[in-house]
Amino acid sequence: MTVEFMQKLLKEGEGFTVEFKECVNALNNSVFETVCAFSNRYGGHLLLGVRDDGAVLGVNPASVDGIKKNFINSVNNPQRIFPTLYLSLDEIHIDRKVVLYTHVPVTSQVTRFMGKLYDRNGDADIDVTNSVDLSAHIINRKSGLFSERKVFPYVTANELRLDLMPQVRQMAVTHHFEHPWEKMSDMDILKSAGLYEDDWTTGEKGFNLAGILLFGRDDVIRSCAPGYLTDCLLRRDNLDRYDDRLTVGTNLIEAFGLIMDFISKHTLDRFFLIDEVSVSVRNRISREIVSNILMHREYSSAFMSKVIVERDRIRTENWNRSQQYGRIDPNNYKPQSKNPIIARFFVNIGRADELGSGVRNLYKYVDMYTGGAEPELVEGDVFETIVPLASVIVGDMADKVADMADIMADMADILTVVEREFLEKLMEHFKESEWIDNATARDVSQKSPTSVKRYLSRLAELGILVTSGENKGRRYQLAGKYRT
16 A cells, blocks of 8 residues: 555545545444444445545554554454455555555455345445345355246246247358257257256256257246346437337347347447448447346346437446446456356357447447547446446437428518528538537627527528527427428
């Protein structure tokens, strides 16, 4: 630990992985609650002698040795911390004051303090001992088991959509020439893909959750994974609710296509030459988004995954079996498969690449699509992906704007030459965006604020533009009759 890193922590403040405690003269139980919570979550940095706001008070020099001894004894006492932890406190001197520091690592076992279970939520340590759901989330994070491997012994092939098998074979062969699935029977494919297995822990045999999610009938999926739904929303004009919605709860093979189609319906396609082949970069981005939320979500949770298409971005949320917290750095990222059976199946049919390539691909294609923007992937209990798409994402507005000649024909005897020039510049803007405000209109037309206000009002009076909002928040949209 360096002074520079310590000062960085003080500047950033408390959060999921940083906690400040005053403890000027002695330790208190809240210190060990934090140790327990860090151990059960992502680990974290604990600083003693610091106020909640980051101000350094310093530990009383006369109390340093006693605090360090008390800390070591407590974390190694199974009556207080179980299982015990191998931790100690280091002395760091900042502005001639002593700060005691330790880093608490994530452990493979559930940690308790005085028989209670603590979890970290933001900058707070939460007692979740009596919460079945929250306790289960901690156990699930630390478990080496995957929920996709849960066996359902009473589900038979009659409950599966085996009519999807020809499509699966074709996709596998298209992606991998002479793929062995081409000549396998349906049941052999299911076993080869790990969708039918023997559970050596319970002695049960049958289709696992991965197999049911991939091939199950809708009613079977609802019974075995009641929390599985993907909510697709378009929020472009109605930001409080939605402009379009699709709720997907069918098998993952068909769900992939349905979600892809929803994104395609509400975004602009753009083609680029990649290895001398014209490629839809929008579809490449959508593929990474959709495969991510279907392959890596935690299906044991009732949290509904979301795909939200907004005016200038696509945002996704899905419950996650998280092992770290914060924004993912593509240059320093250690991928972990959350559902390896489902992920491997998607790789076989060409809907995903090998583990870790999805993040790199997303950065690559978003950069191409937007001309320099970067996606944001944030890992936590809820894994969030934000894909900026700039003005092009609002849809192909050029296809929705009527021929300029139609408007000019209607207004030939009413608009002045200057007004016509102003409108022509606005029409170019409307090819990429549905709305315009005063400030944007000034940039587009290079007219004075007074002139822009007058021209916009004039076009609204003539019914060419419609308005929304008042005063500084007023926006203008091309009237419906001038859209195709």
